[in-house]
Amino acid sequence: MSSRQGLSAGLAVGLIAAALALSGCSGMSGEDTGGDVDPTGTWGDAEAEGSPYLELADGGGLTGTDGCNRLTGTWSINEADQVEFEDVASTKMACADVDDWLSGLHTAEVANDTMTVLGEDGSPIGTLDRTE
Template sequence: MPVSRLLVVALAAATALMLSGCAGGAGDAPAVDPVGTWGDPAAPGTPSLELFDDGTATGTDGCNRLVGGWELEDDGEVDFHGFASTLMACPGVDVWFVGAESARISGDRMTVIADGGVILGTLERGGGATPAPGAGTGGTNSSASPDPSASAGAIAGTGYVGTWGEEADRSPYLVISTDGTYTGSDGCNRMTGRWEIDDDGSLEFDDPALTRMACEGVDQSLSRLDSATIEGDALVVRDDHDAVLATLPRTA
């Protein structure tokens, strides 16, 4: 084959390869990694969200604990689904995160979107939270705890604070926090709520919220939790009929 023809064939092949590469890349969504903490969970009265690599999520709208699921769509948008929350009233706390349906991530910023494409606000990875103009419900009260009574109960029950059970796949566990809230799993579904100390010294679980996944072969008894006591170095969890649901060893 003449050299000139070889050059023409080579140039044509290179051009076709370049064009196909451009065409394939033009429609690709940018790579994003939603897993991690968005907002500051330690900042009272402000929303935050933690996305786990198993497709579950926990967080707060600044007042109520949230638990649910998420999925990364082909276009790079994060879709939220199955969210449940506690039902506390927190006067003065801007719960603009309520109504979140999806989110877009650019760098270390998550833009939270409601149904209809309305932008609610933004969460920074490991940082702050900012409501969109006009999206708030009354101004963020960042100087006060959303539930002072819960904090007082937490101080009275510091012996319960900690992690009970192993935070492992298909294993029940509870994390009792000093702010009067708890998170955990029944081995299948994520759960969250509030707790307080009863007159008899036992721990009482209030306002539970949990996801609604089906997990075949998993004992989900812990989802019926009502109260708990410490026996030795274990948390004994009971239902509202005082039947033992689980005995969780202290792990942290």
């Protein structure tokens, strides 16, 4: 192998290693990126019919309801110590007299036992209290 080929191979390996290291900086599902946020548990009253709630599991699983429709997806903690909701799917039932604000979730901020849910534009759309 010529020194030029060795240099090219070494450069390629270095670039791959750098890319892998940088990709490790983004939060994985359920991964805490170093902040003090622990959103695992139940948010809202899961027993009250027609009430929104979320269950955030260790490992990044998300289930819940907006009060009418079932929600499922994943979550992670982003670099701003916000809960980031990802790949959220929902049923599409029509329910009378249900405020389905939670279906607009994008991120959330957790302070003590209150989760402030933010929409895609970053505006608060509602709050949920930790129940478990």
